[in-house]
């Protein structure tokens with residue numbers, strides 16, 4: 001263990017994944033006091049019911065670092081409408097996204113008087129944001145030129161300010177490049193990390209199916225709300241017209257979430273006598289589609305096909321509609 005350097009402070013962007021965990025360990029080993037920042041956006045799986053928010057707190061606790069969580073909400077949605085550096089293979093604006101994350105880290109750095117900021121980025125690991133020119137660009141965009149240290153790959157990258165000032169030494173920094181996790185797993189073993197975590201909190205914007213739905217949303221609504229985005233994470237989505245969508249729950253959990261996300265103008269439908277989905281009709285022209293939506297609702301329920309069934313429509317008042325279940329061909333073409 002290298003002797004402690006009077007506990008100078010460093011901020012870490014912590015995702016909860018193995019790479020950022022190892023970055024923290026590497027810098028702690030060199031005697032720095034690390035303070036972590038976890039960034040949440042409307043598109044991460046963090047706290048989405050899979051317990052990532054809990055996991056990240058647990059990870060910070062195990063690392064012995066304090067944790068600040070920053071939520072990038074409206075400003076993130078605004079950026080996503082037109083990211084200056086474009087999208088990756090999905091709707092992921094990785095360069096602008098990372099720049100925003102580092103900016104948030106920079107604020108924390110200034111607040112606590114930290115020397116520099118670290119992240120678990122690995123050179124060449126991710127196509128859009130982790131190649132050398134992108135790393136450089138992110139530093140510039142976030143106003144952190146020379147201040148970002150990527151401990152896992154830093155010995156392959158240009159010297160940063162802390163290296164030039166002698167705070168850190170190249171020989172203590174990693175030379176990991178590419179997508180293989182072999183070296184990270186070896187390091188995890190050396191650090192005694194049992195059960196090493198996978199990649200950090202998943203980003204829905206890299207998911208092709210989610211990206212299609214997000215793209216459709218941004219095409220039809222100038223500034224979507226976090227409620228619109230939360231709805232994208234669940235159910236089957238159908239575009240009925242420019243202004244109207246139908247969302248069909250796929251299980252009990254999603255049915256509950258659809259109910260919880262329903263706003264006063266949304267129309268909810270459910271089969272009256274059969275087990276089935278909660279269906280939401282959202283948009284300015286919803287009324288026009290009540291019969292069609294009722295037939296789709298019945299189709300996705302346990303009701304026998306091609307028979308008349310009753311669907312309850314929850315609007316201002318509850319109304320019952322007797323209808324035949326929809327033909328598959330009438331709605332599959334509308335699926336987003």
Ligand code: SF4
Nearest residue numbers: 092093094097098203
């Ligand atoms: S994968 Fe998602 S969270 Fe990660 S940098 Fe790209 S847009 Fe941001």
